[in-house]
Amino acid sequence: MNSISILLVVGIYSLLLFVITWYTARNAGNAGFFKGNNQSPWYIIAYGMIGASLSGVTFMSVPGWVGTTQFSYMMVVFGYLAGYTVIATVLLPLYYRLNLTSIYTFLEQRFGFWSYKTGAFYFLLSRTIGASFRMFLVVTVLQTFVFDSLGVPFWITVLIFVCLILLYTYEGGIKTIIWTDTLQTTFMLLSVIISVFLIKSQLNMSFSSLIDRVSESGYLKMINTDVNSKQFWVKQFFSGMFISIVMTGLDQEMMQKNLSCKNLKDAQKNMFSFSFVLVFVNLMFLFLGALLYIYSQELNISIPARTDELFPSIAIEHLGTFAGLIFIIGLISAAYPSADGALTSLTTSVCIDFLGFQSNSKLTEAQKKKTRVGVHISFAFVLLLVIIIFRAINDQAVVSKLFTVAGYTYGPLLGLYSFGLFSQRKPIDKFVPLVCLLSPIICYILNVNSKEWLAGYEFGFELLILNGLITFIGLWLLSLKTIVKIN
Numbered sequence: 238m239n240s241i242s243i244l245l246v247v248g249i250y251s252l253l254l255f256v257i258t259w260y261t262a263r264n265a266g267n268a269g270f271f272k273g274n275n276q277s278p279w280y281i282i283a284y285g286m287i288g289a290s291l292s293g294v295t296f297m298s299v300p301g302w303v304g305t306t307q308f309s310y311m312m313v314v315f316g317y318l319a320g321y322t323v324i325a326t327v328l329l330p331l332y333y334r335l336n337l338t339s340i341y342t343f344l345e346q347r348f349g350f351w352s353y354k355t356g357a358f359y360f361l362l363s364r365t366i367g368a369s370f371r372m373f374l375v376v377t378v379l380q381t382f383v384f385d386s387l388g389v390p391f392w393i394t395v396l397i398f399v400c401l402i403l404l405y406t407y408e409g410g411i412k413t414i415i416w417t418d419t420l421q422t423t424f425m426l427l428s429v430i431i432s433v434f435l436i437k438s439q440l441n442m443s444f445s446s447l448i449d450r451v452s453e454s455g456y457l458k459m460i461n462t463d464v465n466s467k468q469f470w471v472k473q474f475f476s477g478m479f480i481s482i483v484m485t486g487l488d489q490e491m492m493q494k495n496l497s498c499k500n501l502k503d504a505q506k507n508m509f510s511f512s513f514v515l516v517f518v519n520l521m522f523l524f525l526g527a528l529l530y531i532y533s534q535e536l537n538i539s540i541p542a543r544t545d546e547l548f549p550s551i552a553i554e555h556l557g558t559f560a561g562l563i564f565i566i567g568l569i570s571a572a573y574p575s576a577d578g579a580l581t582s583l584t585t586s587v588c589i590d591f592l593g594f595q596s597n598s599k600l601t602e603a604q605k606k607k608t609r610v611g612v613h614i615s616f617a618f619v620l621l622l623v624i625i626i627f628r629a630i631n632d633q634a635v636v637s638k639l640f641t642v643a644g645y646t647y648g649p650l651l652g653l654y655s656f657g658l659f660s661q662r663k664p665i666d667k668f669v670p671l672v673c674l675l676s677p678i679i680c681y682i683l684n685v686n687s688k689e690w691l692a693g694y695e696f697g698f699e700l701l702i703l704n705g706l707i708t709f710i711g712l713w714l715l716s717l718k719t720i721v722k723i724n
Contacts, residue, residue, distance in 0.1 A: 240383045246562050250424070250569060251401055254417050258405040261413045277415050279503035282494050283511040285418025287518055288425055288570065289491065289578050296425065296571035297374065299519070300526030301544030307458040308527075309468040313698065314519045316477020321512035323478075324486035325505045327658065332492065333501040339589035340492050347657040349666030355673050356653055357590035359646040360489055361583060365616075368579030369623035372398070375572035376624065378549055379565070395624050398576075403617040406577045414577055415494055421570040426518065428567025429525050432552060435560050436528045440535060447528065456527040467697035476698030483647040483701065487654055490582035576620065584613045645680060648704020649673035656709050662716035672711035680704045 302310060332340055341360065345353030376395055384394045406413060437447055451457060461468040485491040498504040529547050533540055538555060541547055552564035588594045588609050600608075653673070656664070664672075680703055684696045696703070 240386050242558070243383045243562065243565055244387075246566060247569060250566060253420060254401075254405050254573070257416050257420060258413050261416050276499060277494070277497040279498050279507035280510070281419055282415050282498065283507040283514070285415055285422055286491070286494060286507075286511045287515060288418050288422030289494070290485075290515060291425065291518065291522075291571060295522070296568060297378075297545045297548055299522040300529055301547045303456050303523055303526030304530050304540065304544055304547075306461075306468050307456050308520075308523050309459055309461050309470070309473060310523060311459045311520065312461075312468075312470045312473035313477035313480070314516055316474040316479075317481040317515065318512050319474075320478040320481030321485070321508055323482055325508040328482075328486040328492075328654075329495060329504050329508065330501060331658070332496060333504065337496065338595065339586055340487070340489055340496075341586065341590055342595075344653060344657065348653070348664060348669060351666045352653065352664070352669040353590070355670045356650055357586050359649055359673065360586055363646045364488070364490060364579050364583055365619060365623060368576055369620050369627065372572055372576050372620065373624045373627045374545075375568055377628075378568060382549075382553055382561075382565075391628055392621075392625055395621055398572075399617050399621045399624075402573065402576045402580060403614065406581055406613070414581055415497065417573070417577065418494075421573050424570040425567050426521075428563045428570070429521055431563045432548075432556070432560060433521075433525055433528060435556050436532050439556070440532065450531055451524065451527045454527060454531060456523075456530065465694050467695050469697070472697050472699045476701065479651060479702050479705070480698055483651045483705075487647070487650045488582075489586050490578045493582050493585060494578075580613065580616055580620070583616045584609060587612050587616075645677035645700075645704060648680060648701055649676050649708045651701065651705030652676065652708020652712065655705060656712045656716075660713070660716070662713065664712040664716040668715045669712065672708055672715065676704055676708040676711060679707055 299310065331343065335343060335346070337343060339357070341353060341357040344356045372395075376391075376398060380389075380391050380394050384391075405417065437444065440447075442450065460470045461473075463469055495504045495507060498507060525548075529551055530540070532538070532551065532555075533547070536555070538551065541550055549564060549568070553561040588605070592608065592612075594600065594605055594609075649672075653669075656662075680700055683690070683703070684700055687694050687696050
């Protein structure tokens with residue numbers, strides 16, 4: 238593939254984003270940045286959230302998983318449906334009733350100052366590491382296949398992408414992102430569909446033959462009945478349910494989009510429609526993964542040691558120039574929503590949760606905007622620094638572990654919100670940070686030693702549930718028998 242051609246495609250794609258930005262960010266003030274003036278069409282948000290949910294990690298990893306776990310990931314996806322139902326019927330009504338901009342202000346009303354700051358801090362930590370990790374993976378692929386041949390250093394590549402994201406989000410914020418997400422979702426899905434068509438053409442098979450071949454291959458297996466396995470179907474289902482609750486319903490980035498709808502009814506329509514479409518989209522990614530393995534077998538292509546590299550290596554090195562360009566566009570489309578939404582939500586959380594924009598009546602709108610832009614720029618360079626640190630570590634396994642550790646911090650959020658919603662007790666506020674610190678540490682120790690201590694049992698995604706349960710128990714032990722009402 239010609240590096241200049243790839244750069245041209247990336248440039249045209251970025252230009253489209255800026256056209257959307259110019260159109261949507263006009264006259265966007267602080268209210269537009271944080272909540273889109275509560276005028277966002279629910280169907281646009283629902284469609285765009287597909288791209289935001291399917292990051293660059295998913296884009297490359299899910300197809301590669303098929304080789305070892307078949308279609309068992311679909312049990313996680315079915316669990317998502319249950320989780321999104323909880324979000325639509327329990328969390329969204331709460332957020333709209335309290336008229337929240339940052340969802341973590343609920344913790345202040347329910348528990349107190351330190352609980353509030355703890356929840357917001359864990360979000361900042363998780364989202365910073367998570368967004369940096371996702372962007373790191375995507376930029377590394379682009380660096381390997383494009384920028385290395387042009388002699389461009391890695392840090393310059395990262396700087397370019399961070400600056401692009403900064404420029405098209407700093408003015409319009411959520412008002413812009415809900416529209417750019419639609420473009421990114423479209424190109425991501427098109428890249429998968431076109432890849433399937435190209436593989437079909439090269440294998441000289443009809444779609445019915447392809448489906449038959451996938452069925453015969455054994456990749457369609459969804460239900461794993463081994464209780465000790467990480468892919469045991471019950472674990473997968475309930476893990477998916479709680480993953481969606483914490484990483485969507487308790488995540489400022491994802492909820493900020495929902496809270497920009499005109500009203501609760503629209504937000505609920507968005508959540509239900511998005512969740513059902515996401516099932517079919519994930520099925521499509523898994524189907525592509527099965528085809529990639531079948532294609533590799535037919536053409537005697539060796540499977541990469543890291544299955545994340547299967548899709549990029551086949552698309553760029555075997556399916557032709559057009560397929561490679563389509564993959565690059567899809568990869569960028571998967572990367573941008575992860576980074577732009579993270580940057581906007583991180584800015585929102587700092588401004589609302591730590592700088593007190595809503596409680597400080599002395600600040601004028603102009604002063605708030607100036608501060609908001611400063612925070613936005615600062616976080617852009619924080620992401621840049623973290624990505625460069627990941628590169629300096631130069632060990633994919635270590636970086637992946639850092640990403641996993643960041644995921645542990647969602648457990649305390651699950652425990653905090655569960656305790657706040659389903660208990661009328663109030664914990665001693667000053668001890669809440671200690672509980673939320675110890676819970677992930679306990680879970681990490683259990684995870685590392687589970688095979689030895691639990692007769693061969695291995696934790697999968699259900700570790701999140703355990704993390705939340707430990708936090709809940711800790712809050713209960715340190716709570717008072719006080720009936721608390723949230724207005």
